[in-house]
Amino acid sequence: MFATGVTIVTTKGDDGVAVGMTANSFNSVSLDPPMVLWSLAKSARSLPAFSAAPYWNVHVLASDQDALSNRFARAGEDKFAGLPLEDCATGMPLLPGCSARFQCRSVFQYEGGDHIIFVGEVIAYDRAELAPLLYVSGAYAIAAHKGEPPKAAAAPQVGAFSEDMLGYLLGRAHYQFMARFRPMLAEKRISDPEFFLLSLLSVRQPMSLAEIAAHMADTGFETSEAVLDAACARGLLRRDSGGYSLSPAGSDAILHILAAAKAVEADLGGRIGALQGTALRQLLKTLVGTTDRGLPSLWA
Amino acid sequence: MFATGVTIVTTKGDDGVAVGMTANSFNSVSLDPPMVLWSLAKSARSLPAFSAAPYWNVHVLASDQDALSNRFARAGEDKFAGLPLEDCATGMPLLPGCSARFQCRSVFQYEGGDHIIFVGEVIAYDRAELAPLLYVSGAYAIAAHKGEPPKAAAAPQVGAFSEDMLGYLLGRAHYQFMARFRPMLAEKRISDPEFFLLSLLSVRQPMSLAEIAAHMADTGFETSEAVLDAACARGLLRRDSGGYSLSPAGSDAILHILAAAKAVEADLGGRIGALQGTALRQLLKTLVGTTDRGLPSLWA
Known part of the structure; x- marks a missing residue:
């Protein structure tokens, strides 16, 4: 029932091979210094790479990137095959077309049950005017701002059309x-x-x-x-x-x-x-x- | 740009007084054992109460609870004045009308820059069929499931109405x-x-x-x-x-x-x-x- 955005977190292993996975456990933590966190299952094949990595990138996906989200949520295949990547100062894989991106220095790794909580300091970020992809009640969604609260609706009249129809x-x-x-x-x-x-x-x-x-x-x-x-x-x-x-x-x-x-x-x-x-x-x-x-x- | 739900986290101080605050830094961490986390500013007046509390409740707000969210986001006033509360086993304040609620045992408190990350084990939860409130790009929002991806739209014709209008x-x-x-x-x-x-x-x-x-x-x-x-x-x-x-x-x-x-x-x-x-x-x-x-x- 808790709505989230959808992110892809990427890094490189010791062998220089790009790894990445979809995570909706991302959130901001601190403003000063700027820090964010996300969680990774202890059973994840990418855990050794993320545990050892000095840096990782978080990509907040745009509303048209659900296919990319699915791709990075599945294990096994070469997730980066054929994907365009951009350069970034830390050398970690940077995907284009996202709503926002955070380049992070890995700072803390905390115990969290069957997951490890990764906390990173944001050393660079950028954003685009792209509506973000959401994950709500088990399915992808898009957001609509609520706007002004509707005026108190009049009590519905029996036998009449209502302004809520x-x-x-x-x-x-x-x-x-x-x-x-x-x-x-x-x-x-x-x-x-x-x-x-x-x-x-x-x-x-x-x-x-x-x-x-x-x-x-x-x-x-x-x-x-x-x-x-x-x-x-x-x-x-x-x-x-x-x-x-x-x-x-x-x-x-x-x-x-x-x-x-x-x-x-x-x-x-x-x-x-x-x-x-x-x-x-x-x-x-x-x-x-x-x-x-x-x-x-x-x-x- | 990262969309989130909106929660209110509540507990009681040593003095038995209810405290609570709005947080959108909530997220799930672990499935086995079930654990969730959220972050609280080190400057928050409620920090001593949450730091000392053995239990706290997380309320995932429903789409019509933006006024409640605003109320718990402001400092100073008696946030609970006039609010109906429900009983729960841990004795912590439980608010009605939410999309979901988690009763948690406080397990870890981690350093996170200018915030403390609170990790709790879920000892009870309930949910209702209420659309959740969202916070996206600085404003409250509601979610709409994406549904089937639209069929590949035909190239727009010059001088003709388009099916996207x-x-x-x-x-x-x-x-x-x-x-x-x-x-x-x-x-x-x-x-x-x-x-x-x-x-x-x-x-x-x-x-x-x-x-x-x-x-x-x-x-x-x-x-x-x-x-x-x-x-x-x-x-x-x-x-x-x-x-x-x-x-x-x-x-x-x-x-x-x-x-x-x-x-x-x-x-x-x-x-x-x-x-x-x-x-x-x-x-x-x-x-x-x-x-x-x-x-x-x-x-x-």
Whole structure:
């Protein structure tokens, strides 16, 4: 139940061979002097190397490094095979792409049951603006800052929708996002269903009526030959033997709308922060995957 | 950059007075025997009490316990004032409402720069199904499991919407949610805008045309006197001098739809898991707060 980051600790044995292992027992100990600790099982094959090593490096893994974590958590194989390594002053193996790295001088080794507690003094460190990988309740996770504590929720009303319902929150978040660039849709006299049609065909075209209808089905907007032909008559689409495509005017309109949507996206990303943006996208993808009724990927 | 859970460690001084402090330096050390560690600043006022104590308790805080964390992170006040405490065999203070708790016998105290490292043997523990509180990059956070690694994303197309855009993900998640209970709307011959109208008035009624229009604005659905009067004519709403309210038939319809929506909600909650559900709601609230254009709370 205790959440941790995930680290890989590396050193070199007397023979100069790089050794390393995944550890989530890492933590800070002291500010002055700067010291950190982690624990290693007495049964670990790398114990002799770490016990004798004057230095070791701790790598705090970024959220996309779970494969690297798995690699260094398994015994046996050559964990460093094919990995790019960076130079560092102590000569110990330094892995790229991490959220933070600590180069340490080994200072204390303490008894800790079936583990040895290694305490090191930090002699150099660096960090990158990369969201850290987490390990929580037995699985990898990502973090989302809590933000402001929610206002005291009103007592739930019987027989009414609550502001804590996922369906309400999804709808409101979606519509408030849409509202940010709907003035541009209004200016171009493009309705919501036309916007979805143009977006769809911007990703793949031409598409048949049946394909378009499949992708539009969940929106609740009517998608019939009459609707599509009306969009053709409005000059947004064109129809030929291959199906429906964007007209030059439709293509131009969706390019402008896309630019506006990207600006809204960038603005919101800045407001909620990178950590939240990453977590929200990940969770929405999980939810979309969970509620998908077998729609073929548009992007496949 | 290293993510941690948040704990409160408690003990009693020789005088029998409870002491406690927030620590995120906690970690597990050993499985056999079960041992954990945490670090305490040599300058801490509670150091004498912890140094002399034969036992201490570690509380892994749940995601709603940030106020408790803040309380035990500040020096000076009586941190335990007014707090309910539970009994435990060692007699040390035990706080309720946590994700996990460890009752420990103090075993080792090690030198660690400006801190002392306390190692304890776990003599009892319990846990609850409560998402843990995190501390990441200097702020409280909650965790969301990573789930399946996303399929290799197709190379982004120039001039097309991407499957990584927040706007796309919000829309798709919203519409796929709606699609789960739209069959019930169809059966009752209720359109999407009528569904939103009924939902709105289920929370608060009567409402004036202007109030309803303000709450419906971002959906893009037309809200005019003609539209509302049409809903009255359809028997869903009624209108009197106070504004618009649900008719008995409208009230009955929204109750049934609400039950269906709650069933979808519960089903999705089970599929994505409690940890993800909590994180997703929190993030959507943050996003909704960020993009809100000043809509008065329906529930206030």
